[in-house]
Amino acid sequence: MSRAPRQRRQRGRSRVGETFRAEIGPVAHGGHCVARVVTDPSVEPVETRVVFVRHALPGEVVDLVVTEGSDGDRFWRADAVEVHEPSADRVEPPCPYTGPDACGGCDFQHVGLLAQRALKAAVVREQLTRLAGLDLPVTVEAVPGDQDGLRWRTRQRYVELPDGRLGMRKHRSHDVVAVDECLLEAPADADHVVLGRSFSVAPGGFWQVHPGAPEALVSTVLELLAPQPGESVLDLYAGVGLFATFVAERTGGRVAAVEADREACRHARLNVGERADVTAGPVDRVLATAYDEPFDLVVLDPPREGAKRKVVEQVVDRAPRAVAYVACDPAALARDVAIFAEHGYAVSGLRAFDLFPMTHHVECVALLTRVGPGAR
Incomplete structure (x- = not known):
């Protein structure tokens, strides 16, 4: 028996559609x-409310319209609809479909590229400080492609769309905006060739999805881990x-790969051949019963929600000398880094890449x- 969608409980009078003038503060994780x-x-x-504002930049004075929020909510969401004091980093968006009540695919079309990377670096640094207690310099690097x-x-x-046109969804909505094209779309599919x-x-x-991403990430993982023969x-x-x-080619030693998607595992066996042992299954379940011997190195490339405590503790139980953690979400990275720190592992290197320009996403x-018990 199917259930009706759960309705969000209204917490007092709705403030959606109301306009306020505000000075914009720092960037936050999530594109606002x-x-x-x-x-x-x-x-x-005086009563005030925190508002997460899209289409704005730190230091600007804007009129914003509330898109989500009521009197009982801790914070509201809003769009900047008029800019009275623009930032020097503001540019004319290259895409005609971006902006308030329009396509929600991009967060930073109104921001120059160098400034976009600076905003992303600020977010990565803030997440590591707040969630892992670290104060690290962060630079978001451009990637060719x-x-x-x-x-x-x-x-x-x-x-x-029913009329045959193409559409893109609005931000946090199922509503669709008709578009002629998306300017992020590449002229050709990925060729799946990395370092020859x-x-x-x-x-x-x-x-x-970024043409330069696989090579940038592989090169960085190899550089940071510095795998040795055997x-x-x-x-x-x-x-x-x-x-x-690539790590199997460098070490010539035992390499084990774990992946939940069985079809991906089938292709992994074709790609690595006899150089690695490939096992299909959820990582935490596989590690609960297999590969329980020590490993010198670990490559950790979890989905957006991160590896989480169970997997992190299974990794440190293998006592690797080094772990390369590839992260598409800085908050998840910071939370997992804090767990690693509980077990004596500290961040000794960090690079960040702009693999998703015009959006808030960043790859680290x-x-x-391993440096000692409880190290940070």
């Missing part, structure tokens, strides 16, 4: 900036064996090395 608005100037002390931040998405999905080696990938299977390596969330293939590769 933080502001605080006065909700009722007639009372003492896009055209001034456009034409990098080698896999693109549209909504097919071709990879087998299932149609629709996972592969990095070392053993555990590649977790291994996909089609991208990292396992962190090197964790």
